[in-house]
Amino acid sequence: MADEMKTPLLDDLEKGRWPSFVTDLKQAAAKKASAKDLMGQLEKSYVDRIGHWKHGGIVGVKGYGGGVIGRYTDMPGDFPGVEHFHTIRVNQPSGWFYNTKALRELCEVWDKHGSGLTNFHGATGDIILLGTTTDHLQPCFDDLANIGFDLGGSGSALRTPSACVGPARCEWACFDSLDVCHTITNAFQSQLHRPMFPYKFKIKISGCSNDCVAAIARSDMSIIGTWKGNIRINQDEVRACAQGGMNIQAEVVDLCPTHCMGWDGTTLTLDDRECNRCMHCINLMPKALRQGVERGASILVGGKAPIVHGALLGWVAVPFIKLEPPYDELLEFINKVFDWWDENGKMRERLGELINRQGMGKFLKAMGLKPAPQMIKRPRANPYYFWREGVN
Amino acid sequence: MADEMKTPLLDDLEKGRWPSFVTDLKQAAAKKASAKDLMGQLEKSYVDRIGHWKHGGIVGVKGYGGGVIGRYTDMPGDFPGVEHFHTIRVNQPSGWFYNTKALRELCEVWDKHGSGLTNFHGATGDIILLGTTTDHLQPCFDDLANIGFDLGGSGSALRTPSACVGPARCEWACFDSLDVCHTITNAFQSQLHRPMFPYKFKIKISGCSNDCVAAIARSDMSIIGTWKGNIRINQDEVRACAQGGMNIQAEVVDLCPTHCMGWDGTTLTLDDRECNRCMHCINLMPKALRQGVERGASILVGGKAPIVHGALLGWVAVPFIKLEPPYDELLEFINKVFDWWDENGKMRERLGELINRQGMGKFLKAMGLKPAPQMIKRPRANPYYFWREGVN
Amino acid sequence: MATRTDFGPPDYREMLPPVIKANYGKWLYHERPQPGVLKHVAESGDALYTVRVGSERLLSTDKVRELCDLAEKYCGGYLRFTSRHNIEFLVSDANLLAPLLGELKARGLPVGGTGHSITNIVHTQGWVHCHTPATDASGVVKAVMDELFDYFGTMDLPAYCRISLACCLNMCGAVHCSDIAILGIHRKPPQINHDIVKAKCEIPNVIAACPTGAIRPDPARKSLTVNEDRCMYCGNCYTMCPGMPVADSAGDGVSIWVGGKVSNTRGGPAFSRLVIPYLPNTPPRWPETVAAVKNIVEVWAKHARKHERMGEWIERIGWERFFELSGIPFAEQLIDDFTTAPETYRTTAAFKW
Amino acid sequence: MATRTDFGPPDYREMLPPVIKANYGKWLYHERPQPGVLKHVAESGDALYTVRVGSERLLSTDKVRELCDLAEKYCGGYLRFTSRHNIEFLVSDANLLAPLLGELKARGLPVGGTGHSITNIVHTQGWVHCHTPATDASGVVKAVMDELFDYFGTMDLPAYCRISLACCLNMCGAVHCSDIAILGIHRKPPQINHDIVKAKCEIPNVIAACPTGAIRPDPARKSLTVNEDRCMYCGNCYTMCPGMPVADSAGDGVSIWVGGKVSNTRGGPAFSRLVIPYLPNTPPRWPETVAAVKNIVEVWAKHARKHERMGEWIERIGWERFFELSGIPFAEQLIDDFTTAPETYRTTAAFKW
Ligand code: SRM
Ligand code: SRM
Ligand code: SRM
Ligand code: SRM
Ligand code: SF4
């Protein structure tokens, strides 16, 4: 089989120092006809400069409305192995940590049912099992369930939440991002597996405002760690940084966005009242500076990619929330957001677009949140505001 | 007459140290029934907390479609003197300079035909003659013409252009703002006097980017002086400023938006390549710093107040244009703008709104202008752009 | 005889005093010898003293003649007005400066408005002449300037502070880019008079005039209906159609906006931002408005750095801090919900407590 | 037997190595001993070494097993993946660090991606699995990373530089906030297949999907028409309706965006901005795209100050200067003409030549 197939364009991508996906394709192709035909079709795409997949169709497993992306080639004659080539989205463990036992079991299930090709991970965070046939979907899911892996989200549903490495390996986690992710995922299993929302809904969780899961850019709800109170300064370690060659004035003080720091060559001063907790100084001197002790998170809403009305970054809805098990306040807030969006959102209207259409005021009112200057960069510049009933 | 009228609320506004318009009202009321009834009606408004003018009607003088704002009281029974109370917009001389002969003649005409009340000046820049009757309009205009004063603009027409004091009394005028204003006004008399545009069109002219006529905020076309080449530094005068108590580092260097200056206590350095000609440093040290020698203007378009789609600040359409008599290039550009707007604008659509609706690209193409990064703050963030014919 | 038309404004050259004609375009630098007085020095060495006098703008012909008297006595018969409606006496004879200042003082004509002062409030017609105002113009301005009077005659503020007033959302005073803006607002939807609408208004134009799409045709009555939930009382429909008045004795009032700027210096031009959505109309002296403006000026004057305009200061410290320092409560209306809303949201987790 | 459902993901606690369990939430600080290696030190004094390995993301099960082998040999059988799809080996025994690094080197598994490096390119499916791509994903990424490889294994750049790729405007790679984004774009309007539209598509939903309102119903055919003048080929109609394909061999290609950012540090999160509207699809190595990305990285690396991300640098020097320094011609498409356009216009006379 393998010797008939010529893929000179793909072969070229085995050269070079960065790991080559073509090598993976070939490894899988050596075992699986579907993987081989995938390669063949991809080579064809490289020649034609166009994709060869048909518009997706709806396929799935019993009891779930999502978790599988249907896919069919437009050249079934040439590439019968990919006539059906659906992907399965498998919900990753919080923080993308694995023991090898779990991984090896996954590989076995996938070698049994699919192409042997995966993505670790998809952009949303799922394990992507790349390519199987319709008849394998249910058995594959059953085998996955057996080894403890459930499906992730797709369609107009809650999507698989994801979290940064957080307290597992980061000194800056202001709350337990992994646990919050796990708790949310489990609390909203039905919303995850049974699309019934106006559109997709993404939740991403970062332990601090470095935002290592890019939550603010690509989740309808971003939970981002932060603190109150003073940054703890170890002046000896600050001096050690200076001695180590860091230009504290230029690299730290001058780059502080609120200009709330001072450095006289021996002591770093910091006016915490004016600090906006951007993390810059702490990032540069992790041994010398530590966040304040009262910790929690800000919740931002509305982030999303450009379709339909342009991309949105998440914006501050809840400036501060304490996050400790059992996270009741958080779960209640999420529920309220779901309800309001579900009730008011048009088909394919993301949360941010709905808020833009109705006005943040209505959203805040529905959530029972008090308007605060922290929610905006600056007040409105246009005089088009309301005095309707309910507006204060 | 005057003794019957009680205006306790207005009277209160004669107290205090700022000049009181009530005093002017009383001066006029002593001579004119219309002014007296105006006072009476205004007192009534102060009591009722609402205006007492009816929706304006169209009145005018022969040959012109504008220049007069029709106004009628809604209480003609009580205030017959203001049954008609139209204002006449009189085109001011460039820069609002007057000899007293001209002013006195104006006063005479207005005492003869109107209330004796004026505004020096209206927000657009006209002399406002405040309040006369329909039958006085034509005779008043005829008398104005006799003393050399023509009407200004109103309605869907070019509005009276205005200019800062410029070279008449300011060292920073990068071109002759008064002459440009005068030239434009004369070149477009018909557009000024005969409304035939989609909506109003305002032109304001500032000799430098201090923009002392607030052009960028409130004119469809702002002509704002600027220069190329190096700022001329007189180091002795810089040092004199320092000796005089100016903190050159804090007040000048640190506030330079492009951070292109340096000060070592004796010499001011300036990287002109990075200067954006904001005027800050020159403003602070007028004796020490002078603009570059190659002078001209930037033309910004689209500025306006909020009605209908929100306020717009003018944006850069022509980064640099030389402005010397006979100003052919400028006049041609204005003509092109008029033509394009006239052809494409909807009813009541200001230039800025039209450009927003059609896209700046179309405007630039129609004007024959090459897109340049100087026209934007930053490139687009959305991927919704065109490759249609005509787009490069 | 056909009326003469299109002859244009008087030639400005006839209006310039000799010292200006002689040094036109050749000024070298200026100084501010004292508040309200500018000294411009030309390449020739000639000096011109400008004395700026505060003006109520609404002038009687008598007042104009009084100004002419002064200009003839001290300035060779020349004077000018500024873009903010002040009067400028142009003194070429240095010896006449002190006498002029003396006479101005004697007549109660205030000298000031230069440099880091509070100069005249650009404003509009209000109840004096317009048909759409939500407040008066001249009266509010007089009340505010009386209170801020000391700032007119001194130059001790951190920077320029431009105050403007417009009596309705048309914003003829171009208040939208002012350090402090006083803006008349309506708060009730139009009261439709169907007979007038039917008789006088072009239905499609009125519909198109509504920024929020609140107006729909009412074909049965050949008139219009307003979706009151979507109406934010801008009054633009009334501008187009006398059958839709929005003014209301009880609803109308004043809003306060801050942080706008026009000049291109440093941070560049910027819009003013809403900070107080409503204050009542309380003639003759609008004490709530006067107090609000005064408070904002004072808080800014106290906290801003030298050369920091209102908006530059607030952007440096953050709006959350501005509300704290000014004591102004943060009202829901301040949060944008128009098409420009997304620009104003806090799209970062970095903010101050 | 009913299938078991809704049991959720595996418990992350089972996936954590002992050193992490013991020091969970008690890390004190970290260091970067060398590129690709992190050392986290806990309050207890325990240290954890993380070795980050670049990944092609599209992994065969064989490759996953190879990673498991390594994790078992050096890390007690634990490993993780990062939010940018790299692999992280979690070494608790300091003595195993050097051997692990040695074996990784021997196997050609690149170590790097920490600190001021260029880490993995977040990307999407491309021609490998999606139905709407305008370019491939894995191939472009491989070509670019081969060229930028030295930046992966070093930390000498001014700051982080995050590169992302998405193969169509859906932007699954969330490229819209990247220092450099590579985005597949179509350039031809949909080719409508009326039979499919009629049979399979919900007309109102397709119409609503169009950001520019280019789609109108065609009641006669029970189908749709597209106003090609208003269509900007986003492909959203195709997402909703298989009868409206936009992909095109000749038209499709790549665009380049710069200056976005996610973290809240300093200037905060920001969108990427278009700088090159189109480069051709030239498999297998997309040399034009590779050269464009490399040029941008190098110009930035040369001119930016320490800790200055791409966008922070450009905003400091001004976009006019960026185009000059990078030599990228300024194309008309860069000027926004969507609803967000007014935000992007230069509303000041202050700019650089
Ligand atoms: C697999 C994945 C890309 C990848 O290679 O990693 C992916 C693949 C698809 N995305 Fe996505 N999206 C994926 C993450 C994202 C992300 C990133 C994220 O979630 O963090 C985004 C941007 C964030 C956001 O949602 O705003 C994203 C924004 C979209 C959009 C635009 C949605 C919008 O509101 O702007 C669409 C179009 C749609 O939903 O109609 C879309 C649609 C699609 C579809 C289902 C194609 C379609 O038009 O129906 C793609 C299926 C590809 C296939 O055949 O396998 N995908 N998609 C990612 C999911 C893997 C996972 O579950 O882990
Ligand atoms: C007299 C004056 C105010 C003043 O007291 O100074 C004035 C008065 C009126 N303006 Fe104005 N505008 C005046 C300068 C302005 C300015 C400022 C400027 O020109 O620099 C603006 C903002 C700048 C701009 O145009 O964007 C301005 C923006 C408006 C608007 C809103 C237009 C818009 O596109 O946003 C309207 C409403 C309209 O035109 O329908 C308006 C409409 C009006 C009307 C005609 C009322 C109406 O609805 O029809 C007012 C007549 C008042 C009266 O009865 O006398 N006026 N108007 C100013 C003209 C005097 C002069 O000729 O010198
Ligand atoms: C007379 C007048 C022009 C005219 O044609 O009428 C004028 C005249 C001068 N302006 Fe102005 N400006 C005048 C309105 C303006 C305006 C428009 C406005 O306020 O509506 C602005 C824009 C204000 C804004 O940004 O909101 C303006 C922004 C400036 C600036 C920039 C200040 C800043 O840092 O933002 C300067 C520079 C300076 O003074 O440092 C300036 C400087 C000057 C100088 C020093 C120019 C010169 O060399 O002669 C003049 C005396 C300034 C002074 O008052 O101390 N002029 N100036 C206007 C007087 C208005 C008044 O009666 O108070
Ligand atoms: C492992 C990972 C989190 C995870 O759960 O997987 C991670 C881990 C760390 N991040 Fe991150 N970041 C990770 C993705 C991100 C992302 C998301 C992204 O790139 O899509 C961001 C936002 C990027 C952006 O702004 O566009 C991110 C912005 C940061 C920053 C802020 C940098 C800045 O100045 O803007 C820091 C602070 C620093 O390193 O100075 C940081 C710091 C760190 C620290 C030092 C935190 C710690 O104390 O352990 C970790 C090692 C950093 C390093 O690579 O040298 N991490 N970090 C992700 C590694 C991705 C990779 O494989 O390369
Ligand atoms: S987001 Fe903050 S807490 Fe989470 S891994 Fe990154 S730096 Fe650590």
Ligand code: SF4
């Ligand atoms: S966290 Fe950011 S704002 Fe706060 S002191 Fe550090 S650098 Fe400044």
Ligand code: SF4
């Ligand atoms: S705009 Fe410039 S040139 Fe004109 S008066 Fe003001 S400072 Fe002078």
Ligand code: SF4
């Ligand atoms: S004009 Fe402005 S940008 Fe130029 S050097 Fe002076 S302060 Fe800096």
Ligand code: SF4
């Ligand atoms: S602001 Fe409004 S009310 Fe005041 S003069 Fe202008 S149009 Fe009339």
Ligand code: SF4
């Ligand atoms: S007042 Fe304004 S918002 Fe209300 S209906 Fe009239 S135009 Fe529309």
Ligand code: SF4
């Ligand atoms: S970016 Fe577009 S083409 Fe690529 S995977 Fe996502 S939906 Fe498919």
Ligand code: SF4
């Ligand atoms: S490709 Fe996009 S812009 Fe074109 S018709 Fe379809 S949805 Fe509209």
